[in-house]
Amino acid sequence: AQSVAQPEDQVNVAEGNPLTVKCTYSVSGNPYLFWYVQYPNRGLQFLLKYITGDNLVKGSYGFEAEFNKSQTSFHLKKPSALVSDSALYFCAVRDWAASGGSYIPTFGRGTSLIVHP
Amino acid sequence: EAQVTQNPRYLITVTGKKLTVTCSQNMNHEYMSWYRQDPGLGLRQIYYSMNVEVTDKGDVPEGYKVSRKEKRNFPLILESPSPNQTSLYFCASSSPRGGETQYFGPGTRLLVL
Numbered sequence: 001a002q003s004v005a006q007p008e009d010q011v012n013v014a015e016g017n018p019l020t021v022k023c024t025y026s027v028s029g030n031p032y033l034f035w036y037v038q039y040p041n042r043g044l045q046f047l048l049k050y051i052t053g054d055n056l057v058k059g060s061y062g063f064e065a066e067f068n069k070s071q072t073s074f075h076l077k078k079p080s081a082l083v084s085d086s087a088l089y090f091c092a093v094r095d096w097a098a099s100g101g102s103y104i105p106t107f108g109r110g111t112s113l114i115v116h117p
Numbered sequence: 118e119a120q121v122t123q124n125p126r127y128l129i130t131v132t133g134k135k136l137t138v139t140c141s142q143n144m145n146h147e148y149m150s151w152y153r154q155d156p157g158l159g160l161r162q163i164y165y166s167m168n169v170e171v172t173d174k175g176d177v178p179e180g181y182k183v184s185r186k187e188k189r190n191f192p193l194i195l196e197s198p199s200p201n202q203t204s205l206y207f208c209a210s211s212s213p214r215g216g217e218t219q220y221f222g223p224g225t226r227l228l229v230l
Contacts, residue, residue, distance in 0.1 A: 006159075032217060036219075044207065049217075049218060090160060105217070105219070109158060109159030
């Protein structure tokens with residue numbers, strides 16, 4: 001089984017400060033990990049993903065995420081937040097070892113990021 | 118332009134009146150799925166399809182049906198809608214050839230009275 005948790009419903013940060021949106025996961029095999037962003041009244045857009053290789057993954061709009069296998073985490077980070085980063089962020093996981101079942105990822109509940117001017 | 122389209126974007130209906138939400142993708146993706154998004158619950162998977170004529174239940178399939186007769190289309194059918202199906206619905210597609218990155222449609226906001 002695969003599951004993902006986003007422990008914070010909302011994250012508040014001042015513009016120009018670094019931001020972190022947390023994600024932890026559970027899989028029986030190796031994970032495929034994704035971050036998506038949803039702007040108001042829009043569908044979800046892909047930000048970045050980890051499948052294998054370097055633990056630090058860089059994505060769109062200056063975001064990055066670090067895969068930490070020992071802590072089963074995949075936190076999203078950005079060195080300097082912008083007001084325009086305010087949106088809903090979703091972490092998703094797919095168990096690479098999934099067999100006979102879904103190859104579709106499971107999504108977290110989402111974290112609302114609010115960047116204050 | 119690579120995209121996933123959904124229709125209608127907004128729909129108000131009454132309890133028990135059958136409806137279909139269409140979803141189409143032009144990227145030749147094998148995988149397609151339907152999600153519903155509700156406040157506080159995030160994105161929950163309704164049904165998914167691994168390829169033509171291959172569909173399976175997700176986490177919340179009750180009250181929904183799907184079909185995959187063509188690779189590009191994956192309609193969501195509500196045979197007898199109820200108020201608890203009022204939600205925001207998203208269709209998505211992906212491919213193992215593309216690292217399974219999902220492409221989402223713009224969403225369909227459904228209100229069942």
